[in-house]
Amino acid sequence: MISQVFILTSKGDHLIYKDFRGEAGVDAISAFYESVTALSGDQPPVVMAHKGMHFIHVRQGGLYWVASTKTNASPFTIIEFLNRLTALTKDYCGTLSEKSVRANFALIYELLDEMVDYGYIQTTSTDILKNFIQTEAESSKPFSLFDLSNVGLFGAETQQSKVAPSTAATRPIMSNRGEQGGKNEIFVDVIERLAMVIGSNGIVMKADIEGEIRVKCYLPNCSEMRIGLNEELSIGKSQLRGYGSAVRVDECSFHQAVKLDEFDSYRIIKVCPSQGEQTVMQYQVCDDLPCGPPFRLFPSIERDSGNRLLMYLKLRCDLPPKSAAINVSITVPVPKGSVSLSQELSSPDQRAELQPKNKAVLWEIPRFPGGSQLSALFKLEVPGLSSASLLEVGPVGMCFELPKHTCTGLQIRFFRLTPTQPGLSQRWVRYVTHSDSYTIRV
Amino acid sequence: MPYLSSEETVKELKRALSNPNIQSDRLRYRNYILRVIRSMTQGLDVSALFMDMVKASATVDIVQKKLVYLYMCTYASLKPDLALLAINTLRKDCADPNPMVRGLALRNMCNFRMPGMTEYIHQPILMGLKDKASYVRRVAVLGCAKMHSLQPTAEIDAAIVNELYGLLRDPDPVVMVNCLRALEEILRHEGGVVINKPIAHHLLNRLKELDSWAQSEVLTFLLRYKPRSEDELFDILSLLDALLHSSHAPVMAATLRLFLQLAAAHPAVQVDALEQARGPLLATCGSQSREMRFAGLCHVQQVLRSQPAQFGVHFKRFFCGYSEPAYIKFRKMEILVELVNDENVGLVLEELKGYCTDVSPDLAQAAIAAIGRIGRTYSEKCLDILTGLLGLKQEHITSAVMQSFRDLVWLCPQSTAAVCQAVEACEESLQDTEGKQALLWLLGMHGDQISSAPYMLESHIDGLKTEMSSVVKLELLTATVRLFLQRPAEMQDMLGRLLHYCIEEENDMNVRDRALFCYRLLGCGVEETRRVFQGPKSDPCMGVLTGRPQEPVNNWASWFNTLGPLCGDDVALPASCDTAASAQPAQSSQGDVLAGAVEEPLSIPEMGHQPLGLSLGPPLSHEAFERHWLELDVTHREPISFQGPPSSPETLQAALQLVKIQTLAFSRENVTPWKAYLYSHGSGTLILAELLQDGPAEGDGSGSLAVSLKQVPKNDTVIQEFASVLRTVLQTLTEDVS
Numbered sequence A: 001m002i003s004q005v006f007i008l009t010s011k012g013d014h015l016i017y018k019d020f021r022g023e024a025g026v027d028a029i030s031a032f033y034e035s036v037t038a039l040s041g042d043q044p045p046v047v048m049a050h051k052g053m054h055f056i057h058v059r060q061g062g063l064y065w066v067a068s069t070k071t072n073a074s075p076f077t078i079i080e081f082l083n084r085l086t087a088l089t090k091d092y093c094g095t096l097s098e099k100s101v102r103a104n105f106a107l108i109y110e111l112l113d114e115m116v117d118y119g120y121i122q123t124t125s126t127d128i129l130k131n132f133i134q135t136e137a138e139s140s141k142p143f144s145l146f147d148l149s150n151v152g153l154f155g156a157e158t159q160q161s162k163v164a165p166s167t168a169a170t171r172p173i174m175s176n177r178g179e180q181g182g183k184n185e186i187f188v189d190v191i192e193r194l195a196m197v198i199g200s201n202g203i204v205m206k207a208d209i210e211g212e213i214r215v216k217c218y219l220p221n222c223s224e225m226r227i228g229l230n231e232e233l234s235i236g237k238s239q240l241r242g243y244g245s246a247v248r249v250d251e252c253s254f255h256q257a258v259k260l261d262e263f264d265s266y267r268i269i270k271v272c273p274s275q276g277e278q279t280v281m282q283y284q285v286c287d288d289l290p291c292g293p294p295f296r297l298f299p300s301i302e303r304d305s306g307n308r309l310l311m312y313l314k315l316r317c318d319l320p321p322k323s324a325a326i327n328v329s330i331t332v333p334v335p336k337g338s339v340s341l342s343q344e345l346s347s348p349d350q351r352a353e354l355q356p357k358n359k360a361v362l363w364e365i366p367r368f369p370g371g372s373q374l375s376a377l378f379k380l381e382v383p384g385l386s387s388a389s390l391l392e393v394g395p396v397g398m399c400f401e402l403p404k405h406t407c408t409g410l411q412i413r414f415f416r417l418t419p420t421q422p423g424l425s426q427r428w429v430r431y432v433t434h435s436d437s438y439t440i441r442v
Numbered sequence B: 001m002p003y004l005s006s007e008e009t010v011k012e013l014k015r016a017l018s019n020p021n022i023q024s025d026r027l028r029y030r031n032y033i034l035r036v037i038r039s040m041t042q043g044l045d046v047s048a049l050f051m052d053m054v055k056a057s058a059t060v061d062i063v064q065k066k067l068v069y070l071y072m073c074t075y076a077s078l079k080p081d082l083a084l085l086a087i088n089t090l091r092k093d094c095a096d097p098n099p100m101v102r103g104l105a106l107r108n109m110c111n112f113r114m115p116g117m118t119e120y121i122h123q124p125i126l127m128g129l130k131d132k133a134s135y136v137r138r139v140a141v142l143g144c145a146k147m148h149s150l151q152p153t154a155e156i157d158a159a160i161v162n163e164l165y166g167l168l169r170d171p172d173p174v175v176m177v178n179c180l181r182a183l184e185e186i187l188r189h190e191g192g193v194v195i196n197k198p199i200a201h202h203l204l205n206r207l208k209e210l211d212s213w214a215q216s217e218v219l220t221f222l223l224r225y226k227p228r229s230e231d232e233l234f235d236i237l238s239l240l241d242a243l244l245h246s247s248h249a250p251v252m253a254a255t256l257r258l259f260l261q262l263a264a265a266h267p268a269v270q271v272d273a274l275e276q277a278r279g280p281l282l283a284t285c286g287s288q289s290r291e292m293r294f295a296g297l298c299h300v301q302q303v304l305r306s307q308p309a310q311f312g313v314h315f316k317r318f319f320c321g322y323s324e325p326a327y328i329k330f331r332k333m334e335i336l337v338e339l340v341n342d343e344n345v346g347l348v349l350e351e352l353k354g355y356c357t358d359v360s361p362d363l364a365q366a367a368i369a370a371i372g373r374i375g376r377t378y379s380e381k382c383l384d385i386l387t388g389l390l391g392l393k394q395e396h397i398t399s400a401v402m403q404s405f406r407d408l409v410w411l412c413p414q415s416t417a418a419v420c421q422a423v424e425a426c427e428e429s430l431q432d433t434e435g436k437q438a439l440l441w442l443l444g445m446h447g448d449q450i451s452s453a454p455y456m457l458e459s460h461i462d463g464l465k466t467e468m469s470s471v472v473k474l475e476l477l478t479a480t481v482r483l484f485l486q487r488p489a490e491m492q493d494m495l496g497r498l499l500h501y502c503i504e505e506e507n508d509m510n511v512r513d514r515a516l517f518c519y520r521l522l523g524c525g526v527e528e529t530r531r532v533f534q535g536p537k538s539d540p541c542m543g544v545l546t547g548r549p550q551e552p553v554n555n556w557a558s559w560f561n562t563l564g565p566l567c568g569d570d571v572a573l574p575a576s577c578d579t580a581a582s583a584q585p586a587q588s589s590q591g592d593v594l595a596g597a598v599e600e601p602l603s604i605p606e607m608g609h610q611p612l613g614l615s616l617g618p619p620l621s622h623e624a625f626e627r628h629w630l631e632l633d634v635t636h637r638e639p640i641s642f643q644g645p646p647s648s649p650e651t652l653q654a655a656l657q658l659v660k661i662q663t664l665a666f667s668r669e670n671v672t673p674w675k676a677y678l679y680s681h682g683s684g685t686l687i688l689a690e691l692l693q694d695g696p697a698e699g700d701g702s703g704s705l706a707v708s709l710k711q712v713p714k715n716d717t718v719i720q721e722f723a724s725v726l727r728t729v730l731q732t733l734t735e736d737v738s
Helices: A027-038 A075-093 A099-101 A105-114 A388-392 B005-019 B020-024 B028-043 B047-057 B064-074 B080-093 B098-110 B116-129 B135-151 B158-167 B173-186 B197-207 B214-222 B230-245 B248-263 B266-287 B290-306 B311-318 B326-338 B345-355 B361-375 B381-388 B395-411 B413-425 B432-449 B453-462 B470-486 B488-504 B510-522 B526-533 B563-581 B620-631 B649-658 B717-737
Strands: A006-011 A013-020 A047-050 A054-059 A064-067 A183-197 A202-219 A224-229 A250-252 A269-271 A275-286 A295-303 A308-317 A324-333 A340-345 A351-355 A360-369 A374-379 A396-403 A412-418 A426-440 B636-641 B660-667 B675-683 B684-695 B704-712
Touching: A006 A027, A013 A099, A013 A105, A013 B028, A027 A047, A027 A054, A027 A064, A027 B345, A047 B563, A054 A075, A054 B197, A054 B290, A064 A075, A075 A099, A075 A105, A075 A275, A075 A360, A075 B214, A075 B248, A075 B290, A099 A105, A105 B028, A105 B064, A183 A412, A202 B311, A250 B311, A269 A275, A269 A374, A269 A396, A275 B311, A295 A388, A295 A396, A295 A426, A308 A360, A324 B453, A340 A351, A351 A374, A360 A374, A412 A426, A426 B173, B005 B047, B020 B028, B020 B080, B028 B064, B064 B080, B064 B098, B080 B098, B080 B116, B080 B381, B098 B116, B098 B135, B098 B526, B116 B135, B116 B158, B135 B173, B135 B395, B158 B173, B158 B526, B173 B197, B173 B214, B197 B214, B197 B230, B214 B230, B214 B248, B230 B248, B248 B266, B248 B290, B266 B290, B266 B311, B290 B563, B311 B326, B311 B345, B326 B345, B326 B361, B345 B361, B345 B381, B361 B381, B361 B395, B381 B395, B381 B413, B395 B413, B395 B432, B413 B432, B432 B453, B432 B470, B453 B470, B453 B488, B470 B488, B470 B510, B470 B526, B488 B510, B620 B675, B620 B684, B620 B704, B649 B660, B649 B717, B675 B717, B684 B717, B704 B717
Parallel strands: A183 A426
Antiparallel strands: A006 A013, A006 A064, A047 A054, A054 A064, A183 A202, A202 A275, A224 A269, A224 A412, A250 A275, A295 A308, A308 A374, A324 A360, A324 A396, A340 A374, A351 A360, A396 A426, B636 B704, B660 B675, B675 B684, B684 B704
16 A cells, blocks of 8 residues: 655655655655665666655656555555556646646645555556546647647558648647647557667577557547558568568457457457547567568778777668658767767768767767668777777667557557447547667677 | 754743743744754754643634644653643643644644643543534544553453444545544454444445545455355445555555455456456556655566566556666566566567666666566577677666576576577676675586587686685585586696695684585595586576466455555565574573564564465564563463374474464474473464473373464464364374374
8 A cells, every 4th residue: 555655856845745644744755865876877776765655756757756555565556556647647737747747736636546546456447537637737838830840750541641740649638628720639649669679690599579559548538449450460470461561460368348259360459548548559579570681781890000999880770761760869878088089971961979988989870761871980088998898889779769660560450439420520540669778799 | 943052942942932922923833833843853952832822722723723733742751740821721722612723632632741741631532422513423433442552451341342333424525434443442452443244345435525534544445345245245245346456555555455355255356356456556556656656566567476477468557667766676687587478578588678777786786686587488588689688888777687597497497508608708807796606606507519618617716815715616616526527637726726725724613624524525436526516507496487376366455555565575585584494493491492583574464364274374483473472361272182293393383384384493302391382373463372382201101292372363263263273183193193
């Protein structure tokens, strides 16, 4: 059971503090903050003990979301609860940030009051909560139809073939009626996270994908929704469906409310989405990817006669020519004591800098079209360079986003609401692949 | 606070709240109330506004009501007399036609934590239990628990308890679960809510209706139920089978724990459950939430204790992500070390090698230590990597490599030659204490194989004046004497200088004493010194290590899905130094016995539970023992015939240790009264014992020993078991003596 819940900023300001059981005083907050800040490392351990009390926290949106307990509770439950709290806050306030929590603190108190009583979780379902939540959200960023800066981010594959503005999915679920045109929107997102390790010889050592289908629904009352996936989707290693390139996942699990009677034969999942965001399906693929790695690196690293290290990096993007990767950043670890960097990049929109603190060179590419190749030449001045120093040019890490692309090839064939709802204006399908961890050994 | 001082803020708010113009404007009024709550959250004392807030509670605006109630619950205990004024409004709301208002009022009224509340809330709670809206019943059921907590010493109200047991059949699932929770709190002193067969089956049958939070909680309650027959057990397990694959990690973990504990006597079933839950457990390790990942990893570590092979094929799932925080990376490395086998060792080492040059020195050192540990089984490959790392000439890396070398040489003598070669080639001078110690140890122990050893020692001896750490100095003395024994001609002069400095100029008593000791020992002759200083060069009982032995699942099953695995290290660290402290028995009088003040490690009563009953569990500090002992009443007393304290207290201690009873302290032999203090953990309870021998133990006299036992929480079967175990041990010892 939960004794207190509080939300702190990274500076230690109290945003929300709710004591459910009166077992511990307000000073617990400062005790927590002290132990959090006293520890080194980018994030201290999730569970901390203090005077017979345990603090469990998650970090999201730059804030500490903390629950304290005096019992030996299930960590999974409490972490999941805190994650759910952040998700609900995001649903109700639109975005998750210090600003939105500050602006909507009354709403969050109200949520907490209904979610937890005397430290026991009562409900976290949006369908039930919406009957009790009366406060209206204050959206920190007014919604604007003209905010189309990030158009390329989302693929719109629905019948309308329009593009939703990037802020469309970051508004509160219970916004003022009539204020915004597309309040009856529904989004189906296929999100994949790619973890890959590529050996120095170019062989893929490890490739994992964690994927999920998320539905974000703004409809106050949604009827049953049918989502059709690729018919040739097969699950597990042995099963094969259809001919040619099958789409395969190793394991998948569904939301409790999902009905699967048509899944086995037609790959259709049925669900009645409640308002807000929920994950209807999660799946994993290990090791055996249908497509090759999206990026290949061809490095050549030498020392010249003096104290200079020459790194010539050729990076190829193996996506289909129509798609592109965005926000690509490449981190190349360099020997300790590197003092300066001179660079030759192939286009002016790229940037590269030496970060002595992380002893790494960071190379950023805002947009990288499929099928193209970029190269960069870095010359590093390293006093006292020895041949052993080359060992320090360690595995290269990459971060990127692949909009309109799934690595498994999973697609939404269609999604329909039955019976068709009157007044329903917009349905959106979006695909995106994020790099969870993309490492290339050199 | 931003611009105004706190008093001014309160004054300004008070003025605004009592302004009739503002009161009449709903939005402005609400805004001021919001400001009060905001100041309250920031830690400002706004209790002075209580009167105005009571006035604000009489409104039809539900949002405003909620805000005011939040305020009142916070300050009710500070202003009990003013809070009474609000009760009227609240009681009126409890009869409101709108169930939401009724529930809201009842919940908040029960949250007033002040004495004398019981009489006001008793009636509304009883009404609430019978309310037709489930929302109100939910609130009322937990209200019973709150009411009990206001007067924990009062008699338990049997009528309410019966009512709650009856409400377990309520059609609303949340009401049912709340009943369990409330009963658990009310009946805590009687061992919590009773889960008998009808209740257990009722809960199992309704499991499907519950949401995931309630499911995992009910599954935890079911841990208490012991099925009567094997058939029943397997029926239950097959009913729960599907939940092992739940996509909700809490449900999956709770189900797995229930499986492991229910099937404690069927290891095959446990293995099967672990197999089934492996996929979902791995999925939590790849969850999007880092914290969930961490929890998953910690629990995988538990499973690995029994089944190292199970995750071997999935080793790639534990490769560190490039942007993962350090605490996850550390766990993953620990796991990788555990699941290395012949097939994956190459790939795992290659991956770990990549971490050795990480920016964070801690992480790099942990990676090197991990390679060192794998080296105990696969020494050749690891030695190559470690030797290669020395070429980097970075201090923190060299230091970690040296420490790994030291451990390797001690555990795997066959790697000595390669290590000596590597040490010889290493020119880097170390700065940190740990690394220096490791290097000195290697030089002393294996100096005969390192030709440059005397020169390396010499540089340390020359730098002695600037050396801060006394541990390093002690190690240096030992190493120098050892090397002297092997290579006297080169070392004699150096040893002389070192001893002279340490005896004449050193301020640290420890170092000076050690130097004097060495000096006197050398005076006894070389052979004597050799006998004392040259022990075995490697741990004689270790051959090639093939991973640690597999523990039975029951050793950790009760840990599973608790906070234990997540803060395991924090608990283990103080615990280990505590054992060292309590290993030296304190002597004589009780005052002394219990005076040792060591920071109390967090004791989690559930951990280490075994079906047999007793377990060592986390060590208890003297302080904690004393506190428990003074708080508790004696639950069990019995005389045991016993022939005086055993010839040596260590015999008794060792014998008790065998049956998992820890000895905290005991008096010297032949002291009257003779006393000993013992403790043990069993079935989630902590048992404390005192042995007292009053009469003088006359020669072969058949003196009797008074045993007093105390226990928290109470559990009669365990205490009986403990008493019988203790009796057996003492009798066996008596026989031995005679």
